[in-house]
Amino acid sequence: MIGAGIKRGTAELAVLSVLQEGPLHGYELARRIERQTNGALRFTLAALYPMLYRMEQQRWIRGSWETSANGRKRRCYRLTPVGKKKLAPLQREWEELFGALQRLTKAAHA
Incomplete structure (x- = not known):
């Protein structure tokens, strides 16, 4: 299991990467x-x-309220152009x- 400190540092990369696939x-x-x-990565709501x-x-990212087929409102998130620009350097880092x-x-095992 990956520790909490490492997860905090990867959260932005994880969110941006997944939203790159769609809202x-x-x-x-x-x-x-x-x-x-x-x-390996789990985020509580x-x-x-x-x-x-x-x-x-x-x-x-940009969030907007949408109504599902059953009438339930929920916030849907999309990657913005600014987010796309942020993602590439984060991935490289x-x-x-x-x-x-x-x-x-x-090297430590050699």
């Missing part, structure tokens, strides 16, 4: 992250929604970090 409401966003990481709000304030950690752990 989702918060609950489905959390489920998709969990499913695509085979359960209590933690996810404040982060989504902050990401809206930064204009990385994390790839660099993971590559460095792999090199470090291989």
